[in-house]
Amino acid sequence: MAITELSLYQQAILLLAGLIALTSFLMLGQSRLSRLVLIFAIQGCLLAAATALAASVLNYPHLYVSAALSFLLKGLVIPILLQRLIHRMGLHRVMDTIDHPARVMMAGTALVVFSYYVSLPVVQHSTLVTLNAIAVSLAVVLLGMLLMITRRQAVAHVVGFMSIENGLFFAAVVATYGMPMVVELGVAFDVLVAAVVFGVFFFQIRSSIDSLNVDQLSKLSEVDQ
Amino acid sequence: MIAVYLLLAVPLAGTVLLAWRGDRPEAGRLNSRLNALALAASVWLAIDVLINGPELSFDQLLYIDSYNVYLVALTAFVGLTTSVFSGPYMAHEREIGRVTAKRLRLYYAMYQGFMLAMYLVLTTNNMGVLWVSMEGATLATVLLVSLYRTPESVEAAWKYFILCGVGIAQALFGTVLLYFAAEQKLGVGGDALLWTVLHDHAAQLDPAILSLAFVFLLVGYGTKIGLVPLHQWLPDAHSEGPTPMSAILSGLLLNDALYAVVRCKMLVDGSLGTHLAGNLMMGFGLLSFLVASLFLHRQTDIKRLFSYSSIEHMGLMTFAFGVGSPWATFAALFHMTTHSLTKSAIFVTVGHAAQLAGTQRMDRIRGLILTQPAIGWGLLVGTVAIAGFPPFGVFASEFLVLVATMHDYPWLTPLLLLGIGLAFAGLFRHIQPMVYGDVPEGQKPIEANLTPVMVHLALVLWLGLSIPGFLGNWFNQATHLISGAWPQ
Numbered sequence: 001m002a003i004t005e006l007s008l009y010q011q012a013i014l015l016l017a018g019l020i021a022l023t024s025f026l027m028l029g030q031s032r033l034s035r036l037v038l039i040f041a042i043q044g045c046l047l048a049a050a051t052a053l054a055a056s057v058l059n060y061p062h063l064y065v066s067a068a069l070s071f072l073l074k075g076l077v078i079p080i081l082l083q084r085l086i087h088r089m090g091l092h093r094v095m096d097t098i099d100h101p102a103r104v105m106m107a108g109t110a111l112v113v114f115s116y117y118v119s120l121p122v123v124q125h126s127t128l129v130t131l132n133a134i135a136v137s138l139a140v141v142l143l144g145m146l147l148m149i150t151r152r153q154a155v156a157h158v159v160g161f162m163s164i165e166n167g168l169f170f171a172a173v174v175a176t177y178g179m180p181m182v183v184e185l186g187v188a189f190d191v192l193v194a195a196v197v198f199g200v201f202f203f204q205i206r207s208s209i210d211s212l213n214v215d216q217l218s219k220l221s222e223v224d225q
Numbered sequence: 226m227i228a229v230y231l232l233l234a235v236p237l238a239g240t241v242l243l244a245w246r247g248d249r250p251e252a253g254r255l256n257s258r259l260n261a262l263a264l265a266a267s268v269w270l271a272i273d274v275l276i277n278g279p280e281l282s283f284d285q286l287l288y289i290d291s292y293n294v295y296l297v298a299l300t301a302f303v304g305l306t307t308s309v310f311s312g313p314y315m316a317h318e319r320e321i322g323r324v325t326a327k328r329l330r331l332y333y334a335m336y337q338g339f340m341l342a343m344y345l346v347l348t349t350n351n352m353g354v355l356w357v358s359m360e361g362a363t364l365a366t367v368l369l370v371s372l373y374r375t376p377e378s379v380e381a382a383w384k385y386f387i388l389c390g391v392g393i394a395q396a397l398f399g400t401v402l403l404y405f406a407a408e409q410k411l412g413v414g415g416d417a418l419l420w421t422v423l424h425d426h427a428a429q430l431d432p433a434i435l436s437l438a439f440v441f442l443l444v445g446y447g448t449k450i451g452l453v454p455l456h457q458w459l460p461d462a463h464s465e466g467p468t469p470m471s472a473i474l475s476g477l478l479l480n481d482a483l484y485a486v487v488r489c490k491m492l493v494d495g496s497l498g499t500h501l502a503g504n505l506m507m508g509f510g511l512l513s514f515l516v517a518s519l520f521l522h523r524q525t526d527i528k529r530l531f532s533y534s535s536i537e538h539m540g541l542m543t544f545a546f547g548v549g550s551p552w553a554t555f556a557a558l559f560h561m562t563t564h565s566l567t568k569s570a571i572f573v574t575v576g577h578a579a580q581l582a583g584t585q586r587m588d589r590i591r592g593l594i595l596t597q598p599a600i601g602w603g604l605l606v607g608t609v610a611i612a613g614f615p616p617f618g619v620f621a622s623e624f625l626v627l628v629a630t631m632h633d634y635p636w637l638t639p640l641l642l643l644g645i646g647l648a649f650a651g652l653f654r655h656i657q658p659m660v661y662g663d664v665p666e667g668q669k670p671i672e673a674n675l676t677p678v679m680v681h682l683a684l685v686l687w688l689g690l691s692i693p694g695f696l697g698n699w700f701n702q703a704t705h706l707i708s709g710a711w712p713q
Contacts, residue, residue, distance in 0.1 A: 121433035122405075134405075141398060145391060157387060164394045168401060176405045180418055182286070183353030187397070190360045194390065197364055201371070201383060208376035217380040220461045222520065 009057040010129045013174055016050040017136040020170060021112065024143040024163060028108050029101060033155050034092045037082045040159045044074025047166050051173045063178045066169075069188045074166060078195045085202055086155060091212065096153040104150050108143055115139040133174035140167030154205055154212040158198045165191055226280055228270035229287050232297070232344055235263045239337035247330030253312025256333050260305040263340065267301035270294060275695060281350065285419055288350035291702035296484055297347050299562055303476040303569045304340050306677035310573045311336070311469035313674050317580060318467065328372055332467065339365040339473065346481045352400050353418045355485055356393070359449065362478060363389045370466040381461035388458040389448055396445020396485075402438035403492070406430045420488060427495025439493040439502050442486065443509070449482035451536045452543060453513040463532035464585065468576030471528055475535040476569035480561050483539065487546050491707055494549075506547030511640060513540030518644045521651030526585050527575050530655055531568070534611060537648050538564045541641075545626045550633055551712040555704045556625035559692070563618035563685055567610045570681035574603040577673045578659070587655050592664035597671070601660050603678045608656045610685050612649045618688030 006014070023043040030036045048071035055063030086092050098104055115138040122134055141164050148160035165187075172179045179187070202212060209216045239259040243252060271294050274280060279290035289297075315332060318324050324332070342362035349355050363386070371382035400418070407417035410429045416422050423430070444455070451459040463471040486506070493502045517537035524530040538560070545557035577600045582590040594601030610617035623645065631638050687693075692700070705711050 118437065121437065130405075134402075138398070141394065148387070148391065154383075161387065161390055161394075164391065165397075168394060168397050171398065171401045172404075176401060176408050179353055179401070179404060180351070183351065183357065183418065186354060186357030187360075190357055190364065193361075193364050197367060197386070200368075201379070201386070204371060204374060204379045205383060208374075208379045214383065217376075217383060219377050220380055220384070220465070222460075222523070 006129075009053065010127070012053055013050060013129055014132055016046055016053070017132050017170070017174070020046050020050075020166070021136050021139055021143075024140045024147075024167075025105070025108060027159065027163060028104060028143060028147055028150075029098070031095050031098055033086055033094055033096060033153060034083060036096075036156060036159050037079050037086065040082075040163060041075055041079035043163060043166055044070060044079070047170055047173075048075055050170065051178070054173055054177065058177060060177050062181050063173065065181070066173065066178050066184050069184070070169060073188060073191060074162065077192075078162060081195060081199060082155060082158065085199060089202065089206065089212065091153070091155065094153070096151055096156055098150055104146065108146055111142040111146060112139040115142060130175045134171055137167040137171035137174075140164070140170065152213050152215045154202060154214050157214065158195075162191070162195075226282055226287075228266050228273055229280075229282065229289060229348055232263055232266040232270060232301075232348070233341065235259055235266060236337045236341035236344065240334050240341060243337055244330065244334035247333035248326035250316070252329065252333050253308075253316060256336060257305065257308040257312060259337060260301070260308045260340065263344070264298075264301040264305045267298045271298045275698070281421060285416075285421070286350055286354065287348050288421055289348060290706060291699050292706050293347045293484065295558075295562070295696070295699045295703065296480065297344065299565055300340075300343050300347065300477050300481070303565055304343075304473065306680060307469050307472045307476070307569055307573070308336065310472070310576070310674055310677045311467075313672065314469060314576055314580075315467070317671070323373055328374075331368060332372055335365045335369050336469075336473075339369070343477055343481055347484065350420050351418050352403060352420060352423070352488075355488075356397050356400050359396070359446070359482065359485065360390075360393055362481075363393065363449075366462070366466075366470065366474060366478070369470045370462045372467050372470075373465070375465070378465040381458075381465035385458040385462040388455070392448025392455055393445050395441045395448075399438045399441030399445055399489070402434055402441065403489075406434040406438065420492075423492055424495065427492050430492070430496040432497045435493050435496045436501055439489060440505070442489045443502075443505055446482045446485045446489075447509060447543075450479050450486065450539050450543065451513070452509045452540065453516045453536070456513065456517070456536050459536060460529045460532040463535070464526050464528040468528070468572055468579070471532070472569040472572035472576075475532065475572060476565040479535060479539050480565055483542060483546070483561070486543070487707060490546065500549065503547040503549040506543050507634075507637075508547075510540045510542070510544030510547055511637070513537070514544060514644045515540075515640065515647075518648035518651060521648055522654070524655065525587055527579060527587050527590060527655075527659070528572075528585055530587065530652070531571055531575060534648065534652065535564075535568055537644070538568070538611075541623070541626060541644075544641075545629065546707075548629055548633055549708055550629055551704050551708045551710045552625065552632070553629035554708040555700055555712045556622055556629055558700050558703055559625060559688075560619070560622035562696075563622050563688055564611075566681045566685050566688075567607060567617070567619055570678045570685075571604070571607040571611060573678050574600055574607055574675070577671065577675070578604055581668060581671050582665075587659060589665065590659045591662035592660075592668070594660050595664045596668045597673065599675050600673060603675055603682075604656065605660045606682055607678070608652050610682060612652050613645060616686065616689045617682075618685040621689050
């Protein structure tokens, strides 16, 4: 099916899906922590925009609540919280070096291809939009995991963790028009609590190893005890 | 149905109450009283279900059948006995200055919060709420693991948080896929995530999407069960957190995560009509079982030792649920019960042994039976029970697993026997010197409350000798629900 044959709504969703995947790649390549958080905030806003768009076009009013929640939590509260923590801990100039940027990017690309391959069985039953939504959200989830694997700073791990949740929400909105309200609220509550717990942990980690470089958290292991 | 609401209201009120007054000396007793109340509610619920059959709340959010009602009762029981132990234990930790008043408050509030999340996991009818409460349980226990604020405990809690958070995110993706599949058939609306609705329409759901969803659900909840290779957080979290928490993690959280996987398996089986879900579970389970029994041999920390034993037993249960025949399912349900009771009893004794010796290193814990015979015997008998010796219940349930495997997959039985043998050797080479050995200097008896241990071990012994009628009835009905046939 040619892209021009799709309705405007579907084209807009595909554009947003592409942009969300792009922000995931930008995060993967960004080594300055405060910019990483900024890109994360942009991803949250894109997610909120996609949700609001779906709500208005498909006429599911409960999606507006979900859009507002996404915007408030992922676009504002959590990024601001993280930025303030970064400044309070003097990390805003810290570069989180990535060992092999080119290889990381190639691995990211491979993950996107893999996501499309995995979602192929779904295509037989649904439209182009749902296939893209499921493949892109799976890709965002996997890219978030890759981000967590390749970084050393605890802040980058939190951003990766939260962007995984972004990917899941995107799937929930575009493929299934949002989860039931009780689930949506519960997940939002969990994300908020997790953000607070992360904040608490930053201070605990710093007081125990004097930095937020979690590579130094390596006392517990099965090797050579 | 009132019993369910009571069951959920008690820990909810307890969380608030103990967050407010948890630093008082009587907080430990208050905690056990709240748990006793919850146990009473769960017994009421159990009797209700036994007489009236499965119950669905009017808003369809809560659902109780014979499969989850016995887990609710087990959760409430282990929650109570562990809280009886944790009162004096935490008072001792407060005395020696390992925790402050503020953290004690956090501990008690999170204990109740964890119990609330566990009850919600078991009683909810909504697969999404199940996920939310599972994540809630993670958040509650993460704060408990880092309670002592040592570098090791912070590291363990961070690992636990990241690994389980990422793992359980996969389960949410699986849930989204499940909802996607259901919505195509059932239409948009809140009903498409209700377990009762999904189960009734399982045959209509798209098999391709459901098998994809099950992979994500198994990986996600499997992280919480502690399946190899996603088990890395488990020994760290168990060894660095306070001991009562290890007891409830091993005795309850792992069980409830397995409960979630089995619920998902029931859906996928109904849709696919093949053994895909079972095969995946058998593979993961067997791998966990064998790897964990090997790792038992190289432990130096007593709590790590028993956390690997938990991985081993959870692997065996996952395997047995994967085999999926009525007898294997019956055995797995039975093993869930015996393992929970035994393992929480062991962690209670281990906590006392570590307090007695002032360390968790096994080469410094010696001669328990001479210093304080009750603890020494408790540890010895507990280990004998968990290693699967007759006449304890674990023997009976492991034997049933073996028989069921022999029937369906005879070529896998040698592997199971090998794992059981390895685990037995791994446990006893460490336990023997700790219990008998020479007493090191300066070891003095401590005030220990071993009633929970006695009660648990007595129950396990009883289960090994005979299964009481009502329990067998529950197991039979649950087996019927899960495997679709009665055990013959």
